[in-house]
Amino acid sequence: MQSNIKTGYKETKSVMTKSNGPLGGYAVNPYVGCTHGCKYCYASFMKRFTGHTEEWGTFLDIKEWPEIKDPKNYAGQKVIIGTVTDGYLPQEELYGKTRKILEELKESGADILICTKSDLVLRDLDLLKEINEKNRLTVSWSVNTLDEDFREDMDDAVSIERRLAAMKKIYDAGIRTVCFISPVFPGLTDIKAIFERAKDQCDLIWLENLNLRGGFKKTITDYISKKHPELLPLYHEIYTKKDRSYFEDLEKKAEEMARTNGCRFVDNETPYERVPKGHPTIVDYFYHEEVRGTKNSGKRNKNQADQSLPKGDASNVSAR
Ligand code: SF4
Numbered sequence: 001m002q003s004n005i006k007t008g009y010k011e012t013k014s015v016m017t018k019s020n021g022p023l024g025g026y027a028v029n030p031y032v033g034c035t036h037g038c039k040y041c042y043a044s045f046m047k048r049f050t051g052h053t054e055e056w057g058t059f060l061d062i063k064e065w066p067e068i069k070d071p072k073n074y075a076g077q078k079v080i081i082g083t084v085t086d087g088y089l090p091q092e093e094l095y096g097k098t099r100k101i102l103e104e105l106k107e108s109g110a111d112i113l114i115c116t117k118s119d120l121v122l123r124d125l126d127l128l129k130e131i132n133e134k135n136r137l138t139v140s141w142s143v144n145t146l147d148e149d150f151r152e153d154m155d156d157a158v159s160i161e162r163r164l165a166a167m168k169k170i171y172d173a174g175i176r177t178v179c180f181i182s183p184v185f186p187g188l189t190d191i192k193a194i195f196e197r198a199k200d201q202c203d204l205i206w207l208e209n210l211n212l213r214g215g216f217k218k219t220i221t222d223y224i225s226k227k228h229p230e231l232l233p234l235y236h237e238i239y240t241k242k243d244r245s246y247f248e249d250l251e252k253k254a255e256e257m258a259r260t261n262g263c264r265f266v267d268n269e270t271p272y273e274r275v276p277k278g279h280p281t282i283v284d285y286f287y288h289e290e291v292r293g294t295k296n297s298g299k300r301n302k303n304q305a306d307q308s309l310p311k312g313d314a315s316n317v318s319a320r
Pocket residue numbers: 034035036037038040041042043044083084085086117155319320
């Protein structure tokens with residue numbers, strides 16, 4: 001386990017936070033902070049609400065909450081575990097807070113989505129199977145590269161191979177899985193290669209573009225200048241001149257990939273379905289922050305381009 005993390009405790013009245021994102025429902029973050037410390041973390045803006053002065057990724061508060069009295073209140077509600085942290089950080093092994101919330105919700109009838117970059121979720125496989133019998137349950141892993149060196153440059157989570165192996169085990173256990181290709185780094189993320197690697201072990205593939213905003217814009221731009229200077233003009237076009245053609249082209253390629261592989265391609269929807277092996281539904285979340293509302297909105301309205309979310313809103317799908 002990481003030894004340089006400053007840990008503390010935080011008492012809270014409830015761990016269930018009503019979400020104002022397009023999916024509605026509740027966000028559950030059993031920890032404050034996230035020790036995966038991703039360089040592009042959309043949730044790092046949260047630091048200013050935590051009272052911490054340390055760098056994002058180097059502190060963690062363990063939440064304490066009173067037991068949920070009436071879990072049935074959440075029946076049919078979307079409950080997303082891990083929107084501004086990862087419920088399966090290495091520290092979960094010791095504190096078990098994600099397991100606690102899963103135990104509390106196991107009879108709730110909620111529609112539970114776990115977002116992670118870890119394989120520690122396998123520790124809870126028996127519990128997940130039990131939950132899956134009475135609730136909707138989905139587990140999603142963020143995979144935006146197959147290149148472990150790039151992955152290591154970007155986060156302190158487990159390797160991509162471990163994430164994919166965990167996805168396969170959960171999928172083989174009959175639980176719905178998602179390969180969340182996010183964030184898609186222009187010129188670096190190969191969505192086709194990831195699709196090929198994951199298609200037989202997931203029901204959904206989500207695609208989300210890299211947003212560069214807030215504190216991490218400089219970090220990522222410096223990284224690109226140092227490691228991939230040839231991509232700087234492209235990043236300048238996309239993130240300074242706001243040129244959308246790269247992601248529009250990618251969107252077309254993803255749609256074509258869906259067609260050739262007999263997969264459904266949808267825009268900003270989250271269909272709850274199991275699909276035949278090898279034919280995951282591909283969900284286009286590019287620029288999804290432009291679609292705001294409590295229901296899935298179907299086709300993106302490009303005229304809404306100026307009505308984007310307030311800067312730093314990471315609660316829409318997940319921070320990852
Ligand atoms: S992007 Fe997600 S996994 Fe990475 S540090 Fe942020 S909350 Fe944690």
